[in-house]
C-alpha cells in the first residue's frame with residue numbers, strides 16, 4: 522500500500538508544480554462533478570466534541586475507487602500551537618476492497634478547497650473581477666489566492682484577520698509582485714471596492730463576519746468557514762440578495778450558511794448545486810449586477826478527485842513509500858501465520 526506523507530506530497534508538488542497541480546485538480550473535479558449521478562455519496566457524518574468537530578467523508582464511484590477523508594475543525598487549536606484543520610485520507614479499490622493508498626490530507630484539503638473555490642469563482646464572478654478581499658488569513662488563505670489567480674486576473678488583495686500575526690504571515694508568504702497587498706483595519710475596510718470576497722474564518726458560532734451593508738452589486742462571495750452545524754460567517758440578510766450555489770444540498774443544508782433557513786426556504790433560495798454549473802445546465806451569473814454566493818462546506822467528491830490525482834502522480838513520479846498496512850499472505854486463510 523502506498524503511503525503519501527507530508528514530505529512525499531511536498532516532493533510531488535515540487536516535481537509537478539503547484540499551479541499545475543491546482544489546474545489538473547480543477548480539470549479532474551470538472552470531470553468528476555459532471556458525472557455527479559454516477560457516485561454513491563452521503564452528507565458526512567459529524568461528531569461534535571467540546572471545542573470542535575470530527576468528520577468522516579466517504580464516497581464511491583461504483584467502478585474503480587472508494588475514498589474517505591477524516592478531517593476535524595477545532596478553531597481554538599492555534600492557541601495551543603496546533604492547526605485548526607488536519608486531515609488524512611484513503612483510496613481503496615472497489616474490486617477487492619483493498620486499500621491502495623493512505624495519504625496526508627491537511628495540505629491536500631487546502632489545495633482541493635482552493636481548486637473548488639476557483640471553479641466556483643470562474644463560473645460565478647464577473648469576468649472583469651480584479652480585486653479580491655480575503656477575510657481570515659490562516660492556513661487556507663494563500664491557497665485561496667493562488668486558486669483565484671488561475672481564473673481571474675487578480676491585481677489587488679485586501680486582507681484582514683483579527684490576529685495581526687496571521688496577517689504578517691500572509692504578507693510574508695505572498696511573494697507574487699503582480700499583486701498589490703492592502704492590509705486592512707477591519708473586514709469592512711477589506712471588502713470596500715472588492716469584486717470577490719473570500720471569507721475563511723474559524724469560529725464555532727454564528728458570527729456576522731461580513732455585514733449585509735458592505736455587499737455591493739456585482740460582488741461574488743466565497744464563504745468557506747460556515748461548514749458545520751452552528752458555524753456561519755455571513756449576516757443572514759445577505760443570503761436572500763444572492764444567487765446561491767452550494768456543492769451538495771443535502772450536506773450544505775446541515776452545514777452551510779443556508780443551515781439557518783427551513784428546508785423549504787433553503788430549497789427556494791439555492792439556485793444550483795455546483796455540478797449543475799459545471800455541466801452547463803444552470804448559469805452561475807446572468808448579469809453584472811447580480812450578487813453571487815458560493816456557500817462552500819467541502820464535500821467528499823472533491824477529496825476523491827484530489828486522492829485520485831495524487832495516486833496517479835505518485836505513480837508517474839515514483840513518490841511515496843510502500844508499507845504493508847494489510848497482511849501479505851500466500852494462503853489468504855492463513856492469517857495467523859503472519860504472527861508466527
Ligand SMILES: NC(=O)c1ccc[n+]([C@@H]2O[C@H](COP(=O)([O-])OP(=O)(O)OC[C@H]3O[C@@H](n4cnc5c(N)ncnc54)[C@H](O)[C@@H]3O)[C@@H](O)[C@H]2O)c1
Pocket residue numbers: 594596599605606630631634656657658659660661662681682683684687708721722723724728730744745746747748817818819820
Ligand atoms: N469549505 C471548505 O471546503 C473548507 C475547507 C477547509 C477549511 N474550511 C474552513 O475554513 C476556515 C479557515 O480554515 P483555516 O484552516 O484557514 O483555519 P485557521 O485557524 O488557520 O485560520 C482562520 C483564521 O480566521 C481568523 N478569524 C477568526 N475569526 C475572524 C473574524 N471574525 N474576522 C477575521 N478573521 C477571523 C483567525 O484569526 C485565523 O487566522 C475554517 O472555518 C475551516 O473549517 C472550509
